[in-house]
Amino acid sequence: MxxxxxxxxxxxxxxxxxxxxxxxxxxxxxxxxxxxxxxxxxxxxxxxxxxxxxxxxxxxxxxxxxxxxxxxxxxxxxxxxxxxxxxxxxxxxxxxxxxxxxxxxxxxxxxxxxxxxxxxxxxGFPDAAVLTADAVGEWATTSYGSAGPEGISTFEEVRFPHSLGLLYSTLTAYLGFEVNSDENKVMGLAPYGRPTFVAALSELIHQLPEGQFELDARYFDFTDPSRMYTDALSDVLGIPPRPPDAPTEGAHTDVARSLQVVLEDVLLEKARHLFRVTGNPRLCYAGGVALNCVANARIRQDGPFAEMFVxxxxxxxxxxxxxxxxxxxxxxxxxxxxxxxxARLGPSYDTTELAHALQAAGVPFSDHCDDQHGPISQTADMLAAGAVVGWYQGRMEFGPRALGARSILADPRDPGMRDRINDLVKKREAFRPFAPSVAAERTAEFFDFHGSSPFMLDTAQVRRPADLPAIAHVDGSARLQTVDAAVDPRFHALLTAFAARTGFPILLNTSFNLRGEPIVCTPGDALASFVRCGLDALVIGNLILRAADVPPFWASAVDQVAPIRPRGVSGDIYSFG
Structure with missing residues (x-):
């Protein structure tokens, strides 16, 4: 069926x-x-x-x-x-x-x-407690229930306009970032600040018994999608909203940090309520708020559940x-x-057509179709020598994270690598961290983490952050992906090959796309992004193309054949759809 x-x-x-x-x-x-x-x-x-x-x-x-x-x-x-x-x-x-x-x-x-x-x-759980937190569904914004052989059963919910997702998005807008796009920037900004606004932000949300909470309507205006907040928010914070193009200053980082603390505290209390009601040691957690990997780590570490799946x-x-x-x-x-x-649930594509096109254009490339280890070895050599590589393999990932199928990879030991990728490739804010992918069996050597994190939905402390400056955030944390050899043998082999050259089975892994565009899908998308964004090499399946071999006129031609499209039009305003 x-x-x-x-x-x-x-x-x-x-x-x-x-x-x-x-x-x-x-x-x-x-x-x-x-x-x-x-x-x-x-x-x-x-x-x-x-x-x-x-x-x-x-x-x-x-x-x-x-x-x-x-x-x-x-x-x-x-x-x-x-x-x-x-x-x-x-x-x-x-x-x-x-x-x-x-x-x-x-x-x-x-x-x-x-x-x-x-x-x-x-x-994979036979039964579990279930927690959902997002902006809003039909009316529910947070819901509590259980799941098992009989299906999903909800016993309590919080209803619009009281919403953790809308709280976070409102402050995202206040800090000058784009709603439904930049909430992760606020999460990344938070470790630079101090929790000095926790008391002020606690005025915005009131904890109630059991699973309930309320947003204070004085501070929110959900009839105005251009900002979502009232002037009273400026009064309670004592600072004006940040214009989108203005520099981020100390007060902005402090608001971000305080917001993260408030969110985590509310989620922890509600997770404990869910555990008290269900008594189930297993938690299944979903909704847009569940993409906040810092809060996920807090629920895992300080929450009541023995097991958790996102x-x-x-x-x-x-x-x-x-x-x-x-x-x-x-x-x-x-x-x-x-x-x-x-998470590699999307389509895969044959690279034969790309190879023929490169041949017809007279562009040099290497084809290792008869040598499966060749691309692994050569890519590890390039990465160890400081190259930034587009890595395109097999089926596309599902979800917002690149997990080794549509990734940009680099050496995490290079202290200048974060700035280089931000400036030349991703063109994003310098405060945003990059994530590491690590061979699963060696995770505990380098990170204070036990278990698996295949989807980059957890954070962990880096044991020796000075050795891994390109992926260690300002607070010494990292958003972690563990790579199991049985699940993704090719990516795991690359991590192992890199370790043979450097001693570190870890690579900086960021999504293969330019700022403002989706992650690449087809080989053509990958080639267009490769030409645009200044990568040193592109590895598509068993094909290796080096930037030095790309004709200079391709940089302008690619905009004609594969233009970057404007953002899609949503069917509804993010905050209320």
Whole structure:
């Protein structure tokens, strides 16, 4: 049985495919349209994912949509919140029929059910407590429940406008960053500051008994999507909002740090409440707030749960997984308790066409199709010598992190590497850290971390930060990916080869894209980004292309054949969709 889950019409549209109860494919629409956060119905993503498993739309037996459109429209109209498009409860079903060409049965699940299911059905747990925290679903913003053989059961929720996601996004806007894009910048900025605004920010959110909390309406204006806050926020903080292009100063870093502390404290208290009610030692956690890896680490370390699982696309894209999994369980009465350990769920591409194109253009490259170890050895040599390498291998990752399939890699020992990549490649703020990927069996040698972190959703302290300056944040932490040889033997082999040359089975790993564009999808996308962004070499499968061999005129020509597209238009304002 093929069941497809769809998330769309808010931001970051995606699809997921379950085949006989097993997750076999998932991808975000932005990767194919090249419009970041594209919210349109994921027609291209679904076509690619179906092709990957050798199926067509006629083979799909059921489609599940990741929220209740009627309840969502009711909230938008009842609360008077703004919408980029007029609320239309019939639009999801209509576009699933018209744009996907699907004529079979369609069901909807509640938004927080989809989030909770996305974590539980990928956790491998037989049963678990479930926590969901995001901006807002239909009405729920935080929900508490349990999951097991009978499915997902919610026993308590916090409702709009009281929302941890909206709290964090409001302060993101106040600090001059873009909502639904730059919350991770606030998290990255926080370690530079001091928690001097904790008392002030605590005025914004009031802890209530059990799982409840309230935002103080004096400080928020969710009818104004241009800023989301009132002038009273400036009064309580004692500083004006930061203009988007202004420098970040001490007060801004202190607000970021204080916001992170407040978020973590609330999440910890609510996690403890969930544990008291359920008594279950296993936690499944999802929603956009679950992408805050610093808070995740705090819940793991200081929370009451013995085990915790967060799936790689914890935000709305991952709702497609939950919708499909929940629909399959309800249709068949059974589910597979299988742990998701590999986020490479998107399509793969043949590199033959690229090789032919390079040959026709007279561009030198090396092809190691008969020598699988050749690309590993040569890439390790280049990285150890200080090169920055685009690494494109196999199926594309699902979720916001590059995990060794669509990555930019570099030497973490080089103290100048962070600035070099920021200035020449990523063109982003200098305060933002880069993440390390490490061979799983040697993690504890270099990081204060035990267990696995395959999706970069945890932070850990670097044991010798002076040895790894390119990936150690200002507080000595790092957002960690552990790479298991049984899961990704090729990436693990590269880490091992780099260790043979340097003693460190660790590489700086950042997403393969320029600022403002999605992570690359096809070999053509990778070649275009490689030409644009000043990498030293590109490794696509078994092909190696060096920057010195690229014709100079390609730098201007690439803008004609593969222009960077503007950000996708969301189906609704982020804060309220």
């Amino acid at each position: 093929i069941v497809v889950g769809i998330s769309a019409h808010y931001h970051d549209a995606a699809c997921a495919i379950f085949l006989d109860g097993r997750l076999v494919a998932a991808a975000q629409e932005e990767r194919f349209t090249r419009r970041r956060y594209d919210a349109t119905i994921p027609a291209r993503a679904l076509r690619a994912c179906l092709h990957e498993i050798g199926a067509g739309i006629g083979d799909v037996e059921h489609v599940a949509y990741y929220e209740d459109p009627v309840a969502r429209c009711d909230r938008i109209l009842s609360a008077g919140t703004p919408s980029a498009m007029p609320p239309d409860a019939g639009r999801p079903l209509r576009e699933i029929r018209d744009r996907l060409g699907y004529a079979g049965p369609v069901t909807t699940v509640r938004h927080h059910e989809a989030h909770a299911a996305s974590a539980f059905y990928c956790s 799936q790689p696309a914890a935000g709305d894209a991952g709702g497609s997984i939950g919708a499909a999994a929940l629909a399959h369980h309800r249709l068949t009465g059974g589910f597979r308790a299988e742990r998701l350990v590999d």
